[in-house]
Amino acid sequence: MSNAASTTDAAPKRDWVTHAVLLLGVVVFALPIWIVLMGSTHDSATIGRGEVPLLPGPHALENYATAWSGTRDRIGAQSMMLNSMVMALAIALGKIAITIVSAFAVVFFRFPGRQLAFWAIFITLMLPVEVRIFPTFKVISDLGMVNTMGGLIIPVIASATATLLFRQFFMTIPDEFVEAAKIDGAGPMRFFWDVVVPLSRTNMAALFVILFVYGWNQYLWPLLVATDAEVETVVIGMVKMIGSEANTEWNLVMATCVLALLPPVAVVMLMQRWFVRGLTETEK
Amino acid sequence: MATLTLSGIRKAFGATQVLHGVDLEVADGEMIVIVGASGCGKSTLLRIVAGLETATEGRVLIGGRDVTALEPADRDIAMVFQNYALYPHMTVRENMAYGLKIRRLPRAEIDKRVAEAAGLLGIEALLDRRPRQLSGGQRQRVAMGRAIVREPKLFLFDEPLSNLDAKLRVQMRAEIRRLQRRLGVTSLFVTHDQTEAMTLGDRLVVMHEGHAAQVATPMEIFERPADTYVAGFIGSPAMNFLEGTLTGGGSAVALKAGAVIAFADGRRPGPDGMPLTIGIRPEHLVPDEHGLPVALDLVEPLGSETVLHGRLGDGEALAIRLAGRAPSGDRLRVALPAAALHIFAGEAGQRLDPPPA
Numbered sequence: 001m002s003n004a005a006s007t008t009d010a011a012p013k014r015d016w017v018t019h020a021v022l023l024l025g026v027v028v029f030a031l032p033i034w035i036v037l038m039g040s041t042h043d044s045a046t047i048g049r050g051e052v053p054l055l056p057g058p059h060a061l062e063n064y065a066t067a068w069s070g071t072r073d074r075i076g077a078q079s080m081m082l083n084s085m086v087m088a089l090a091i092a093l094g095k096i097a098i099t100i101v102s103a104f105a106v107v108f109f110r111f112p113g114r115q116l117a118f119w120a121i122f123i124t125l126m127l128p129v130e131v132r133i134f135p136t137f138k139v140i141s142d143l144g145m146v147n148t149m150g151g152l153i154i155p156v157i158a159s160a161t162a163t164l165l166f167r168q169f170f171m172t173i174p175d176e177f178v179e180a181a182k183i184d185g186a187g188p189m190r191f192f193w194d195v196v197v198p199l200s201r202t203n204m205a206a207l208f209v210i211l212f213v214y215g216w217n218q219y220l221w222p223l224l225v226a227t228d229a230e231v232e233t234v235v236i237g238m239v240k241m242i243g244s245e246a247n248t249e250w251n252l253v254m255a256t257c258v259l260a261l262l263p264p265v266a267v268v269m270l271m272q273r274w275f276v277r278g279l280t281e282t283e284k
Numbered sequence: 285m286a287t288l289t290l291s292g293i294r295k296a297f298g299a300t301q302v303l304h305g306v307d308l309e310v311a312d313g314e315m316i317v318i319v320g321a322s323g324c325g326k327s328t329l330l331r332i333v334a335g336l337e338t339a340t341e342g343r344v345l346i347g348g349r350d351v352t353a354l355e356p357a358d359r360d361i362a363m364v365f366q367n368y369a370l371y372p373h374m375t376v377r378e379n380m381a382y383g384l385k386i387r388r389l390p391r392a393e394i395d396k397r398v399a400e401a402a403g404l405l406g407i408e409a410l411l412d413r414r415p416r417q418l419s420g421g422q423r424q425r426v427a428m429g430r431a432i433v434r435e436p437k438l439f440l441f442d443e444p445l446s447n448l449d450a451k452l453r454v455q456m457r458a459e460i461r462r463l464q465r466r467l468g469v470t471s472l473f474v475t476h477d478q479t480e481a482m483t484l485g486d487r488l489v490v491m492h493e494g495h496a497a498q499v500a501t502p503m504e505i506f507e508r509p510a511d512t513y514v515a516g517f518i519g520s521p522a523m524n525f526l527e528g529t530l531t532g533g534g535s536a537v538a539l540k541a542g543a544v545i546a547f548a549d550g551r552r553p554g555p556d557g558m559p560l561t562i563g564i565r566p567e568h569l570v571p572d573e574h575g576l577p578v579a580l581d582l583v584e585p586l587g588s589e590t591v592l593h594g595r596l597g598d599g600e601a602l603a604i605r606l607a608g609r610a611p612s613g614d615r616l617r618v619a620l621p622a623a624a625l626h627i628f629a630g631e632a633g634q635r636l637d638p639p640p641a
Contacts, residue, residue, distance in 0.1 A: 174367065174369065176365045176366075176367055176368075176369035177369055177371065179334075179336050179356075179363075179365070179369065180363070180365060180369040180371075182335075182336065182355070182356045182357060183334065183336075183356045183357065183361065183362065183363050183383070184357070184382050184383035184386055185357030185358075185383060185386045185387055186357075186382075186386050190386065194371075194382070195371055195373075198373040199372070199373055
């Protein structure tokens with residue numbers, strides 16, 4: 001009785017507070033994006049005067065066209081985004097391929113040094129790119145891979161986190177599946193393709209989303225290793241466009257920024273269903 | 285179809301000896317049930333036959349062929365697991381066909397075998413479902429089907445009924461038995477459930493602490509248990525054990541509880557005064573006004589019968605199973621018919637029989 005009374009009394013008020021907090025959150029997250037979106041529709045003079053337009057302007061088409069195809073002294077978003085796309089896809093897919101195989105080895109095989117291998121992978125968690133950036137750069141430059149796609153991708157293509165994620169998932173696969181497969185006559189790789197990979201589908205999809213966004217947003221490493229316009233990614237391109245405060249064409253920076261947002265957003269939206277399933281459901 | 289021979293199977297996990305030399309001969313088409321309490325090594329033994337574990341010592345022969353060093357896949361066996369181990373991402377049909385596909389059987393042959401097995405098990409309608417859409421009993425059938433399509437020399441069952449509810453278990457038990465008879469495939473069935481063991485097996489292997497305590501037909505094990513462990517394990521309620529000593533030149537037992545009973549079937553070897561353990565099943569005790577007095581402390585009416593629990597004069601516990609209703613009162617006198625006694629050596633617990641004439 002008291003329960004019913006309290007819900008009818010308190011509910012509208014609580015709902016109101018909840019909504020206010022949620023709205024505040026939306027504003028905090030959405031306002032910068034809105035400003036960028038609006039800024040990309042004005043000419044460079046408007047923003048140059050220090051105005052922060054909150055309503056659309058008349059220059060959207062020309063800004064986006066210029067940002068997309070580039071100017072005389074700057075390459076456009078189209079080639080930078082192609083670079084970004086190649087890099088993000090290679091990082092995401094490469095990481096999944098490498099980590100699922102290493103986790104498979106660590107979980108399902110008994111070999112000398114198995115624990116050592118696992119701990120070696122685990123310890124690299126403590127050494128992110130930022131920590132080992134100089135030695136890594138030295139190695140890549142000695143190999144002559146500066147300003148190549150390989151140089152952009154290979155140093156970040158293995159992932160301890162993803163290996164651990166797959167390892168944890170593989171450990172929940174019952175031993176009986178392994179034994180049933182043995183009796184069915186499936187060898188290790190057959191078991192991998194026919195049982196482990198299909199069972200990992202949702203995990204792979206969730207990881208793909210995370211890793212694609214991670215790859216797309218790579219900043220520090222490409223900044224060092226991609227100095228040539230040939231391999232410039234869109235994130236680095238924007239940094240270079242900002243250059244000096246005086247002659248920055250903010251309208252183009254903002255248009256490029258909006259373009260750069262689109263692929264990660266598209267990936268998250270398209271894979272959302274899989275992403276959520278990968279994080280919540282275990283198919284067993 | 286084939287025979288199975290185990291000779292001197294020993295297994296140690298590190299310093300822990302799990303199997304202490306098990307020998308077994310299984311005839312073609314026979315259903316052998318390996319039964320024992322948990323930790324007795326029964327599952328390990330089955331897994332050694334399957335090839336999922338390697339024996340520390342000993343040999344496994346299937347159909348006369350030494351398979352000790354072969355991989356499970358090369359032993360021509362099929363196994364039904366406790367949790368069925370159906371691949372969750374495959375349909376029932378794919379689950380059943382998987383082993384055949386790997387063996388590269390022609391498509392038509394696979395389809396034929398799957399259809400036959402499905403018909404045999406009554407699961408034709410489920411072939412395109414996934415395991416998670418099935419009930420426990422249906423999964424059990426699919427797991428059986430996966431074993432059947434392989435047409436193996438040997439079926440191995442690892443407690444396959446233990447995840448089912450009681451009613452379904454009884455039903456599946458009968459079904460497995462009928463199917464095994466019909467297919468005539470040599471089978472090993474591991475269980476901890478004595479009812480399953482008694483009803484399913486042509487012969488039972490009662491395992492105790494890594495030894496095969498007795499290998500015999502269910503009725504032989506019930507009527508002539510080889511030692512006190514087997515005697516106490518098979519039968520419900522469990523057999524009563526009373527202390528006594530050999531007397532009368534080996535012709536009788538003097539019970540600690542105070543009676544002297546002459547053996548019905550002849551003298552036992554040994555000196556008078558040798559300690560004995562006398563076993564008698566609760567259903568073989570008969571109320572008798574000249575019998576031993578029992579102070580009853582618990583009465584369990586089960587409808588068609590009643591189980592009484594009480595103590596003899598010297599404090600030894602005794603269970604009595606009587607047909608029909610319980611007699612009134614908290615005292616009862618019971619006689620121990622000489623023909624129903626099981627005589628075991630006092631310390632070792634081995635069965636003592638009269639020496640053959």
